[in-house]
Amino acid sequence: MTSVKHMKWWGWGVEGVSFHHEDKPNLAPFVLKAVDLDLHQPPKPPLAFDDLSIPDSRADEDLLSQLSEVVGAEHTHTDPMERIIHTYGKSLRDLVRLRNGDIPRIPDVVVYPLDEDEVQAIVNRVVAADAVLIPFGGGSNISGSLEPRPAESRVVVSVDLGRLNRLIEIDEESGLARIQAGTLGPDIEEQLGSRGWTLGHFPDSFTHSTLGGWVATRSSGMQSDKYGDIADIVKGLRVAMPGETLVIRPLPSTSTGPSVREMILGSEGRLGVITEVTVQVHRIPEQRLVLGYFFPNWEAGLKAMHEISVSDATPSITRVSDARETAFSFATRKKSKGLSSLVSKGLMKVLERKGWDLEQVCLSFIGFEGGKSHVSRQKSLVKEIVTRNGGIVVGKGPGQLYDQKKFDTPYIRDFLLDRGAMADVSETAAPWSKLQQVYDNAVTAANKAYDKIGVKGWVMCHLSHSYHSGACLYFTFAFRHEGIDPLADYDVVKSAIQQAFVDNGGTLSHHHAVGTEHAAWLEQDISAPGVHLIKGVLNAIDPGQNLNPGKIL
Ligand code: FAD
Structure with missing residues (x-):
């Protein structure tokens, strides 16, 4: 048995915790007016786990015994629950697919290494066996960054970093902390806090996401105005790549050519497994x-x-x-x-x-x-x-x-899905001179998309994460669905908003990464030579496409 905490297999957060509206008297009338949805109707619960039709594991005995040799048989899992938990992140698309039992390809085996040596050995063995390796942090991403490609014919190994969960040391003079990559947000703050320090990185998914996941998706926390995005907070890195470990030493600044540190930021498991991160920490404020x-x-x-x-x-x-x-x-x-x-x-x-x-x-x-x-x-x-x-x-x-x-608000998506409504987010960043234009056009695009699919929809926005040159705009959209293919309708709305971002001077995402959800806008965002550059780096490190293929590009 491996004792690592996971979220509900079918939704956000902790089993037994959910969103309620009975104690919020104004919510039901508000939702009725906004999207024609009656919250008093009986909820439709998601599919039972036993009703899922789970594909058999394709892991062969040889690879299984090699993996068990590294992490131990008790940390090598092929049971259906482990494999389902490690299939998707928590995007709306992920939640809808799980509710519909739409699981064409799931990992064949899940392993839980204990330390960097074990991670490195797994990377080497998976690549030598021409299998596929997908690193798993907290499983909270919303960009389709985890799922195996539906037609993947090779064995898929999910590497859960949950046992790498320790603060290793603090260089108190420099305010630099070495922390293992699988450590969840609350465990980071608890271990730092007991010594008077804080990381100051608090994404809304804080309770269920990990340091390695934050780095691999270029995350941003709600206090980024003071502490910076994870891209600013990360100073050093250790990454298990095929055959060797990449070491980026923690330095306040450096002029060592194009930044290798930046190449790992947002790499979504495509360049290897991040095992350890050295971060800037701060004394807990008075x-x-x-x-x-x-x-x-x-x-x-x-x-x-x-x-x-x-x-x-x-x-x-x-x-x-x-x-x-x-x-x-x-x-x-x-x-x-x-x-x-x-x-x-x-x-x-x-x-x-x-x-x-x-x-x-x-x-x-x-x-x-x-x-x-x-x-x-x-x-x-x-x-x-x-x-x-x-x-x-x-x-x-x-x-x-x-x-x-x-940290409670994320539960609302499951509550709405139970009652037949889709709610999701799209966010961007743009220069101050373009923010109003991005805002106006994204709202117009969403409303036109609602007209196109014939529903009464809702779109709202906030500005957060300010910089000298601009800020992030974070849109939430929702609509009631009755059609047979809710994800087709969802795509019309989500794509319209995303297109409005890049057409009006915004980026495809400020802090949710590319994954599969945003890959269609990558070239418009960074130009064809930019895509070519990324492709070159990925191919150089992973010519066999063994590391989380299909994400970013
Ligand atoms: P996972 O979802 O497990 O993995 C994400 C990607 O990173 C995958 O490609 C995976 O292979 C890779 N990966 C994970 N660990 C490693 C590793 N050690 N080495 C190499 N690759 C790795 N994001 C924000 O930035 N700010 C927010 O405020 C925020 N709020 C959210 C609220 C909700 C309700 C939800 C559902 C998501 C939110 N997110 C937010 C998105 C998500 O939490 C982030 O993308 C987060 O950084 C993912 O971390 P994780 O540990 O869950 O990674």
């Missing part, structure tokens, strides 16, 4: 505060975020929702009583008296971290900018709520 703000409209919110990004203010989080996402946030609030209900009603009255159109209000969160005087100075710098742009400070309440809800 104070951490997330404040809520209201803006009278999206344009004002956007302008304020831009001004903050080029000002002396250095917040840890900058985020503003458009009016639709703000309305959704209000609809998911739990029933409030007494004073807090009176305060929020009173606030709305004040805004109305100020002449605000309440349908256009945009909710924003801005985070501050550091010593008391630093936080206080940052707050006043931000307040000045918010006020200049017509916004107001709402206080700590919404920020605390956001902090509490952020």
